[in-house]
Amino acid sequence: xxxxxxxxxxxxxxxxxxxxxxxxxxxxxxxxxxxxxxxxxxxxxxxxxxxxxxxxxxxxxxxxxxxxxxxxxxxxxxxxxxxxxxxxxxxxxxxxxxxxxxxxxxxxxxxxxxxxxxxxxxxxxxxxxxxxxxxxxxxxxxxxxxxxxxxxxxxxxxxxxxxxxxxxxxxxxxxxxxxxxxxxxxxxxxxxxxxxxxxxxxxxxxxxxxxxxxxxxxxxxxxxxxxxxxxxxxxxxxxxxxxxxxxxxxxxxxxxxxxxxxx
Amino acid sequence: xxxxxxxxxxxxxxxxxxxxxxxxxxxxxxxxxxxxxxxxxxxxxxxxxxxxxxxxxxxxxxxxxxxxxxxxxxxxxxxxxxxxxxxxxxxxxxxxxxxxxxxxxxxxxxxxxxxxxxxxxxxxxxxxxxxxxxxxxxxxxxxxxxxxxxxxxxxxxxxxxxxxxxxxxxxxxxxxxxxxxxxxxxxxxxxxxxxxxxxxxxxxxxxxxxxxxxxxxxxxxxxxxxxxxxxxxxxxxxxxxxxxxxxxxxxxxxxxxxxxxxxxxxxxxxxxxxxxxxxxxxxxxxxxxxxxxxxxxxxxxxxxxxxxxxxxxxxxxxxxxxxxxxxxxxxxxxxxxxxxxxxxxxxxxxxxxxxxxxxxxxxxxxxxxxxxxxxxxxxxxxxxxxxxxxxxxxxxxxxxxxxxxxxxxxxxxxx
Numbered sequence: 210x211x212x213x214x215x216x217x218x219x220x221x222x223x224x225x226x227x228x229x230x231x232x233x234x235x236x237x238x239x240x241x242x243x244x245x246x247x248x249x250x251x252x253x254x255x256x257x258x259x260x261x262x263x264x265x266x267x268x269x270x271x272x273x274x275x276x277x278x279x280x281x282x283x284x285x286x287x288x289x290x291x292x293x294x295x296x297x298x299x300x301x302x303x304x305x306x307x308x309x310x311x312x313x314x315x316x317x318x319x320x321x322x323x324x325x326x327x328x329x330x331x332x333x334x335x336x337x338x339x340x341x342x343x344x345x346x347x348x349x350x351x352x353x354x355x356x357x358x359x360x361x362x363x364x365x366x367x368x369x370x371x372x373x374x375x376x377x378x379x380x381x382x383x384x385x386x387x388x389x390x391x392x393x394x395x396x397x398x399x400x401x402x403x404x405x406x407x408x409x410x411x412x413x414x415x416x417x418x419x420x421x422x423x424x425x426x427x428x429x430x431x432x433x434x435x436x437x438x439x440x441x442x443x444x445x446x447x448x449x450x451x452x453x454x455x456x457x458x459x460x461x462x463x464x465x466x467x468x469x470x471x472x
Numbered sequence: 473x474x475x476x477x478x479x480x481x482x483x484x485x486x487x488x489x490x491x492x493x494x495x496x497x498x499x500x501x502x503x504x505x506x507x508x509x510x511x512x513x514x515x516x517x518x519x520x521x522x523x524x525x526x527x528x529x530x531x532x533x534x535x536x537x538x539x540x541x542x543x544x545x546x547x548x549x550x551x552x553x554x555x556x557x558x559x560x561x562x563x564x565x566x567x568x569x570x571x572x573x574x575x576x577x578x579x580x581x582x583x584x585x586x587x588x589x590x591x592x593x594x595x596x597x598x599x600x601x602x603x604x605x606x607x608x609x610x611x612x613x614x615x616x617x618x619x620x621x622x623x624x625x626x627x628x629x630x631x632x633x634x635x636x637x638x639x640x641x642x643x644x645x646x647x648x649x650x651x652x653x654x655x656x657x658x659x660x661x662x663x664x665x666x667x668x669x670x671x672x673x674x675x676x677x678x679x680x681x682x683x684x685x686x687x688x689x690x691x692x693x694x695x696x697x698x699x700x701x702x703x704x705x706x707x708x709x710x711x712x713x714x715x716x717x718x719x720x721x722x723x724x725x726x727x728x729x730x731x732x733x734x735x736x737x738x739x740x741x742x743x744x745x746x747x748x749x750x751x752x753x754x755x756x757x758x759x760x761x762x763x764x765x766x767x768x769x770x771x772x773x774x775x776x777x778x779x780x781x782x783x784x785x786x787x788x789x790x791x792x793x794x795x796x797x798x799x800x801x802x803x804x805x806x807x808x809x810x811x812x813x814x815x816x817x818x819x820x821x822x823x824x825x826x827x828x829x830x831x832x833x834x835x836x837x838x839x840x841x842x843x844x845x846x847x848x849x850x851x852x853x854x855x856x857x858x859x860x861x862x863x864x865x866x867x868x869x870x871x872x873x874x875x876x877x878x879x880x881x882x883x884x885x886x887x
Contacts, residue, residue, distance in 0.1 A: 277873050292881040316874065328885050330851060333874065335861050415844065 213270040213468055216258075217294065217460025218251050218285065220278025223314030223342055224427060225250040226454045227258040230461035237261040238454045247278030271464040275456050277315065286467060292320055292331050294459030299423040300326030301462055302455070303447045307419040310409060310438065310446075311455070312428035314342040319413040332415050340408040342428045344377050348401050351384045352394055359402075362395045363433030369399035375408060399433060406437035413442075423447045425455035479595075486597050492523035510727035514706040517719045518560070524550045525599040531661040534601040534621070536614045537754070538803065539632060540796050542677050542716035543605060543654055546670040548663050552599060554589035554621075556709050561588055562758040562865040563705070570595065571866050578620075583835040584866035585755075586617045593624060601627050602661050605653060609634035609806040611836070628660055636808070638801040646797035671789040673716040674796075678787045680715055683724035685782055690731045691775065692822055695740025696748060697731050700774020701764040704756040708779040746771030747886045750819050752846065753831040753839045754779035754805070759867040763860075766876055770883045776823040781815055809842050813849050820855060827856040827886050829879075834863040856885045 215230040225243045229236040239257035243250040251274070259265060274285035275294040282288070291311070299309045300322060309320040317340045318333040334340055349356045363369075370392050374380040380401075387397050405428075422444055428434055429452035439446050449455060485491050496519045503512050525532045533549040535541065537556070544551035561567050562584075570591020571584055578590060592598050604627060606618035615631045622629030630653045635642035658665040691698055698707075707727070714720030734741075749767065751774050757763065767774060783804045787795035801807070804815045819825065828850055832840045843859050850857045858878055863869030 277877065280876075288880075290877050290881040290884060292877065293884045328881065330856075331858075331881060333878070335871075335874070 213465070214264065214268045215461050215464035215468055216255065216269050216272040217298075217457040217462070217464055218255060218272065218274045218276075218282055219291065219294065219454070219457035219460060220247045220251055220274065220276040220282060221291075221314050221427075221456075222277055222316075223346075224453065225254045225276070225278070226457040227251075227254040228454050228457040228461040229258050229262060229264075230458070230465055235458065235461075238451070238457065240453055243278065247281040248283070250278070251282045251284075271468040273460040273464040273467065275460040287463070289460060289463055291456045292318060292333075293328055294456045294463065295425050296320050296322040296328045296459065297326045297462050298455035298457070298459030299425055299447075299449075301458060302449045303421055303423050305421045306423045306447065308413070308416070308422045309455075310413065310422060310424050310429075311426045312341060312405075312409065312424070312434070313426040317341055317409055317412070317426075317428075319409065319416055319418070321416050321419065330416050332412050334408075334412060340375070340405050340412075342426070344380070344405065345401070345428065345431070347377050347381055348384055348398075351381045352388070352397065354394065354398070357430075359398050360430070360432035360434065363399040363402050364436065366393065366395035366399040368396060369401075369403045370396045372397075372400045372404040375404060380404075399437075402431070402433040402437045406434060406441055409438065410441040418442070418444075420444055421447055423449070423455075425449065425452045427453045429453075483596055487526055487599070489523045489527040492519040492526070495519055508727075508730050510723055510730055511702075511706060513719065513723045513726055514710060517710070517714060517717075517723065520719070521550060521552070521713070522599075525552045528599065531602040531663060532599050533657070533661075534604040534618070536606040536611075536618060537712040538610050538800075538805075539605055539607040540677075540715070540799060541713055542673045542796060543650075543657075545676075545716035546673040546792075547654065547658055547661065547665065548669065549602070549661065551713060552601065553713055554592070554598065555585045556713055557592065557598070558585040558588035558865050559705075559709070559755070559758045561592065562867070565759060565867075567759060567865050568867065570597075571868075581835055582617070583611070583613065583833070584863050584869065586613070588865045590617070590621070593621060601625055603627055603657055604629040605632070605657065606630075607632040607634060607800070609800060609803055613837075628657075630657060632800070634800050634803070634806055636806075638798075638807060638811075642801055643794070643797045646801050647793045650793055650796055650800075670792045674787045674789040674792045676718060676721055677715040678789065680720040680724045681782065681784075681786065683721070683728045684711075684780070686728050687724065687731055688776075688780060688782060690728070690735050691780075692824070693735045693738075694748070694824060695738070695742065695745040696773040696775040697734035697740060699741040699764070700749070700751050700777050701756065703774070703777040703780050704751060704754075705758065708754060708777070711779060740773065742768055742771060742773050744771050745773045747826040747883070748773050748775040748824055750775065750816070750823060750825040750828045751777040751831065752816065752828060752843075753833060753836075755833055755864040756831060757862050757864055757867075757870055759865070759870070761867075761870055761875070762872065763875060763879065766879045767883070770880075772827075772883055772886070774829075775825065776819055778816075778819070781819060783815060805839070809845055812842060813846055816846055816850070817853070820850070820853075825855065827882055828858075829882065830857065830859045831864075832859050832861045834861070834866065834869050856882060858882045 274282035574587040574590035
């Protein structure tokens with residue numbers, strides 16, 4: 210294979226992703242749990258992605274690492290923040306994107322970008338799990354349900370039960386109390402989704418949110434969250450087929466720029 | 473038991489004036505290769521003031537930052553600023569213990585500089601005040617905190633309550649307050665107010681101010697001759713602590729010549745300066761952190777900082793009360809936010825700033841409250857801007873990963 214292979218690796222707090230980009234577009238990607246060792250997660254997701262297209266590391270032209278564990282990927286030529294990479298990745302997928310909402314495992318961010326995909330402003334949650342994938346994981350445990358089922362279940366509810374606590378620990382107790390009070394599981398889940406979405410909406414209000422909006426990060430797979438956000442923003446929200454790899458894709462695009470002498 | 477004994481020994485050492493004489497000798501040796509003589513003057517100044525406070529031969533006057541130190545010098549007293557001591561304790565990596573202790577008495581939402589100071593008070597580390605003077609013009613909480621300390625120490629507490637507006641009426645109100653407080657304080661510590669000494673104090677403050685003005689002009693040069701991390705530490709500390717003293721004049725004169733030499737040689741504090749930042753807020757995290765390293769490694773200089781902005785006009789020794797009142801009421805962090813925005817924009821232009829960081833210190837309503845409005849203004853002008861949440865004194869409130877991401881994203885925005 211003569212074409213260049215450009216790699217983006219996104220080491221998040223809960224999951225790690227690798228995207229292999231060729232001259233014609235995405236060749237392969239992989240998603241794995243980060244676990245306790247970001248370096249090992251980087252190796253693993255890169256190996257998985259390469260295996261999918263039958264390539265080895267020798268074929269790689271350039272690697273850019275992103276995500277909170279980016280500084281733990283020593284074989285990357287460059288490290289870039291997930292803010293810049295999510296903006297670039299979302300812009301590649303939806304060129305009219307001007308706002309990205311990224312809800313990851315450990316934090317959530319709202320990013321505004323210009324017509325070239327460059328970041329113009331951003332806001333991210335402070336060190337608090339509320340409004341993140343981790344929050345939903347804890348709530349799924351409290352409800353004894355599967356994380357992947359939460360989106361579907363919440364859409365079955367006609368209304369959400371208001372959740373007042375956004376501290377993960379207090380919200381867990383509140384959810385347990387609501388179960389004891391006899392509220393339906395799907396109503397509680399919908400309430401949780403609405404609470405998270407309101408928090409992100411309020412955060413986004415600090416920026417000048419413009420259309421189009423793209424949703425990225427693992428939580429974007431949750432239809433319940435997507436619907437709650439749409440209701441609040443009252444705008445169309447684009448969701449990529451695989452929202453979890455947007456950051457890695459952005460990193461791969463920067464890797465391609467570097468290889469072609471543009472970055 | 474061993475730990476308790478070592479704490480008792482430490483407290484005994486901390487409270488002995490001779491400790492600071494010995495420390496002074498030791499630090500002179502350790503700092504002998506330091507080229508910045510002004511830094512050495514700061515160390516000497518701090519040790520001298522602390523030594524005098526523990527020796528207690530003169531009245532010890534506790535003050536908060538922004539209460540003009542000139543008042544203490546005019547009264548022939550020794551100023552002692554718990555916030556500055558807290559930042560030093562944090563810098564030395566010792567703030568966790570006093571903060572934890574204070575957290576059993578007051579809310580964890582209170583500014584960590586005050587929590588750290590309270591912990592030090594409760595453990596008996598600090599010199600006993602003869603009186604406390606605090607000002608509310610930045611932080612109303614300061615007056616309440618110092619009121620609490622006055623109760624703990626059983627000493628009088630006076631507070632200044634600067635008006636919102638800096639107009640004739642406001643200044644008149646401020647003058648009357650200053651006179652009232654200083655006269656009452658002078659009666660309490662049995663030191664008659666000497667008009668000559670007051671005028672001399674004002675003159676010394678003014679001399680230092682002239683050098684500050686020159687330093688600020690020099691710092692407009694590209695590359696940045698002086699690191700922002702130091703502008704936010706001992707330079708800002710001297711602004712609060714030394715004005716009105718001879719050491720203060722000496723410090724600013726020496727620093728001016730040091731920076732001038734750098735400018736003549738076109739020597740920046742970074743090897744290669746790619747971008748220039750302005751730091752808003754009068755503090756930074758003082759405990760070990762990576763903030764300035766992350767920026768410096770990427771060629772991003774913190775070229776200027778808000779606490780070194782000269783907001784007050786030259787003081788007039790023949791009109792000391794009016795001068796001090798004007799100094800207090802013209803403070804850009806108090807009063808209408810428009811005044812601060814105007815000053816920020818002037819700094820952005822004067823220092824050829826590419827981007828702005830607004831540090832938001834945990835528990836500081838004063839600065840956090842205005843951060844959004846200032847951000848909107850700067851973004852409108854096309855200046856990249858981030859709010860950097862953190863804590864100046866409490867290392868447990870520092871989030872390394874999030875801080876790195878915010879800073880690096882700003883650098884990436886700068887291009």
